[in-house]
Amino acid sequence: MPWLSRYGVQVSVLRTDKVHPVVSGNKWFKLKYYLEEANRLQKKDIVTYGGAYSNHLVATAAACQQLGFKSIGVIRGEEPKHYSHTLKDALGYGMALQFISREQYRRKQWPNWLTDSGFYHIPTGGYGPLGVQGAATIPYEKDKFDTLVCAVGTGTMLAGLMNGKAVGAKVVGISMFKNNFSLEAETRALLTDTAATLHLVQGYHFGGYARFTPELLGFMNDLYAQTGVPTDFVYTGKLFYAVADLIEKRYFSGGERVLVVHCGGLQGNLSLPKGQLNF
Numbered sequence: 001m002p003w004l005s006r007y008g009v010q011v012s013v014l015r016t017d018k019v020h021p022v023v024s025g026n027k028w029f030k031l032k033y034y035l036e037e038a039n040r041l042q043k044k045d046i047v048t049y050g051g052a053y054s055n056h057l058v059a060t061a062a063a064c065q066q067l068g069f070k071s072i073g074v075i076r077g078e079e080p081k082h083y084s085h086t087l088k089d090a091l092g093y094g095m096a097l098q099f100i101s102r103e104q105y106r107r108k109q110w111p112n113w114l115t116d117s118g119f120y121h122i123p124t125g126g127y128g129p130l131g132v133q134g135a136a137t138i139p140y141e142k143d144k145f146d147t148l149v150c151a152v153g154t155g156t157m158l159a160g161l162m163n164g165k166a167v168g169a170k171v172v173g174i175s176m177f178k179n180n181f182s183l184e185a186e187t188r189a190l191l192t193d194t195a196a197t198l199h200l201v202q203g204y205h206f207g208g209y210a211r212f213t214p215e216l217l218g219f220m221n222d223l224y225a226q227t228g229v230p231t232d233f234v235y236t237g238k239l240f241y242a243v244a245d246l247i248e249k250r251y252f253s254g255g256e257r258v259l260v261v262h263c264g265g266l267q268g269n270l271s272l273p274k275g276q277l278n279f
């Protein structure tokens with residue numbers, strides 16, 4: 001890539017998207033300790049939460065099916081006329097869906113039947129102590145990199161990578177949300193070193209969560225044509241775009257060894273109109 005060679009920054013990609021075809025990327029790592037705990041507590045039903053484009057929902061549904069749990073997805077927003085691919089896939093993996101108005105979801109006003117003591121609850125996006133513990137186990141050669149860069153939704157993966165990093169290494173998170181003012185505090189709440197510097201980069205959301213522009217899709221197509229790395233339009237396309245742009249803006253120094261964490265999410269591209277991507 002022309003943007004790569006210009007300033008001598010060394011970029012490697014950690015392909016966590018290849019960990020599992022559906023329980024892809026960071027979701028595998030964020031879910032594992034929750035599911036282990038559910039198993040230990042002999043729970044049969046897993047309840048989790050998310051929006052209509054949540055990779056976390058599909059990953060949870062697929063993992064539950066594989067492990068023999070029943071799964072229930074509590075979905076933000078009224079039931080749509082046409083289900084997103086994400087919702088269809090979650091249903092296909094046996095997840096029962098419960099739609100909740102945005103207002104009630106925000107206030108965490110869940111229907112009474114969800115408080116059944118037999119249910120095991122995994123928070124939205126796997127955010128929480130067990131999620132961050134799992135994210136800290138994302139494996140890579142720690143002595144080989146100065147800087148990790150990852151996409152940020154709830155901040156769970158960012159916090160996990162920070163908790164697990166080598167001393168002196170830096171982790172940079174690219175926020176995928178517009179105006180998520182609580183993100184910094186929520187990420188910090190998961191850190192073992194609560195005084196650590198958070199490197200959160202804003203401004204690469206392309207209009208907001210799950211929004212996209214022709215420029216973004218063009219970049220993703222070029223990246224794939226030149227490197228064979230497929231990305232998704234919700235997270236990793238914006239992540240790589242940010243890396244390219246930050247290199248151009250001299251955010252990284254010459255010789256800096258940067259590891260971009262490809263955190264999965266490729267299933268999200270099924271929501272794009274056909275013919276937009278060359279992969």
Ligand SMILES: *Cc1c(COP(=O)(O)O)cnc(C)c1O
Binds near residue numbers: 025056157158235263
């Ligand atoms: C879920 C997801 C994220 C967000 O991870 P958080 O731990 O919630 O910050 C980032 N990238 C991809 C591809 C995802 O699927």
